[in-house]
Amino acid sequence: MQESRQIGASARLAKGVHPLNSDAMVKNLRVLGIESSCDETGVALVEVQGAGVPVLLAEALYSQIEMHQAYGGVVPELASRDHIRRVLPLTEQVLASSGRTLADVDVVAFTRGPGLAGALLVGAGVACALGAALGKPVLGVHHLEGHLLSPFLSADPPEFPFVALLVSGGHTQLMRVDGVGRYTLLGETIDDAAGEAFDKSAKLLGLGYPGGPALSRLAEQGDPAAFKLPRPLLHSGNLDFSFAGLKTAVMVQAKKLALAQDCAVTDLPANVLADLAASTQAAIVEVLVKKSLAALNQAGLKRLVVAGGVGANRMLREQLNSECARRQVRVHYPELHLCTDNGAMIAMAAAMRLQSGQQTASEVYAFDVKPRWPLDSL
Ligand code: KG4
Ligand code: ZN
Numbered sequence: 358m359q360e361s362r363q364i365g366a367s368a369r370l371a372k373g374v375h376p377l378n379s380d381a382m383v384k385n386l387r388v389l390g391i392e393s394s395c396d397e398t399g400v401a402l403v404e405v406q407g408a409g410v411p412v413l414l415a416e417a418l419y420s421q422i423e424m425h426q427a428y429g430g431v432v433p434e435l436a437s438r439d440h441i442r443r444v445l446p447l448t449e450q451v452l453a454s455s456g457r458t459l460a461d462v463d464v465v466a467f468t469r470g471p472g473l474a475g476a477l478l479v480g481a482g483v484a485c486a487l488g489a490a491l492g493k494p495v496l497g498v499h500h501l502e503g504h505l506l507s508p509f510l511s512a513d514p515p516e517f518p519f520v521a522l523l524v525s526g527g528h529t530q531l532m533r534v535d536g537v538g539r540y541t542l543l544g545e546t547i548d549d550a551a552g553e554a555f556d557k558s559a560k561l562l563g564l565g566y567p568g569g570p571a572l573s574r575l576a577e578q579g580d581p582a583a584f585k586l587p588r589p590l591l592h593s594g595n596l597d598f599s600f601a602g603l604k605t606a607v608m609v610q611a612k613k614l615a616l617a618q619d620c621a622v623t624d625l626p627a628n629v630l631a632d633l634a635a636s637t638q639a640a641i642v643e644v645l646v647k648k649s650l651a652a653l654n655q656a657g658l659k660r661l662v663v664a665g666g667v668g669a670n671r672m673l674r675e676q677l678n679s680e681c682a683r684r685q686v687r688v689h690y691p692e693l694h695l696c697t698d699n700g701a702m703i704a705m706a707a708a709m710r711l712q713s714g715q716q717t718a719s720e721v722y723a724f725d726v727k728p729r730w731p732l733d734s735l
Contacts, residue, residue: 400416503703
């Protein structure tokens with residue numbers, strides 16, 4: 358990739374645009390964010406004034422879930438093609454509902470990674486084309502940083518420093534967060550992510566895709582203590598996770614029950630499936646809660662931020678809330694609809710990076726994407 362020419366404070370002033378992290382900033386800065394890393398096309402417009410918390414002006418989302426359901430999981434090529442279909446109409450929708458036009462956009466941000474390469478390229482391509490056409494700078498954002506900073510869009514935004522539990526379909530990480538771009542990895546999964554454990558267990562119980570919400574709904578009717586499932590790495594003494602074995606244990610248990618009843622796993626009685634779902638959820642949640650508490654202890658911090666799709670899980674929220682309350686730990690979540698992928702978190706992360714002076718936007722429109730990209734390398 359061509360070396361980017363970065364637009365820093367002096368270049369901005371020369372062009373009549375004020376530096377974002379300067380007291381002299383008089384102009385509101387509007388960031389258009391585009392998310393296309395997986396199976397959701399998200400677009401949003403965020404406005405930031407000086408050092409104030411960025412404000413969400415409008416957002417629009419199109420979920421491809423229905424399209425991928427027929428295949429039992431995300432089909433990357435179909436995902437890319439659908440992002441192409443959705444991204445411009447969603448952008449028009451966001452501008453219309455915010456009462457703004459493209460001329461009001463100061464920076465175009467997009468998800469640069471991690472994610473599906475083809476899907477990422479759609480958002481990056483559109484963002485850079487828009488930037489070039491408008492003569493506005495662009496900024497590639499880390500998807501997980503978007504999740505991490507999404508609670509700043511909530512009514513109860515956190516303060517730095519905090520421990521972050523990032524639990525999505527592809528990642529499970531505990532991070533120490535001292536500020537924007539100041540991330541220290543404390544522990545992560547050595548195999549499957551928590552979301553993957555939900556999705557794979559749900560699939561083998563016949564619950565379809567995406568499994569997390571379906572499994573947690575079914576779990577509401579089951580007994581979480583019905584089956585004794587492993588709590589992987591619970592006593593490992595470190596902050597790493599492992600969920601691959603849990604999925605296998607669920608499979609072995611389910612097959613044993615099916616064999617005894619001479620039926621397929623998916624034909625097990627509804628109450629047995631509910632018990633299996635509840636026991637699976639209880640195992641995942643217990644590990645996430647205990648490791649989060651251990652991370653808070655290790656970091657000596659009293660603030661926890663939970664982000665990513667699994668952060669929408671009701672049992673996880675309930676248990677974290679009660680354990681954290683007992684320890685005088687404040688716990689923050691994104692708004693429920695911003696737990697899963699969305700454009701608002703990308704616009705927000707870009708705005709906060711610019712605002713903090715961590716990064717400048719670029720007026721070179723050659724782009725690349727990073728399907729694999731460790732957050733602590735930022
Ligand atoms: O953050 P996200 O939207 O996408 C990635 O970046 O991966 O997370 C998606 C993951 C999926 O694995 C999905 O099953 C899980 O989040 N998820 C849930 C719930 N809602 C979404 N898992 C458990 N309970 C939920 N309520
Ligand atoms: Zn995500």
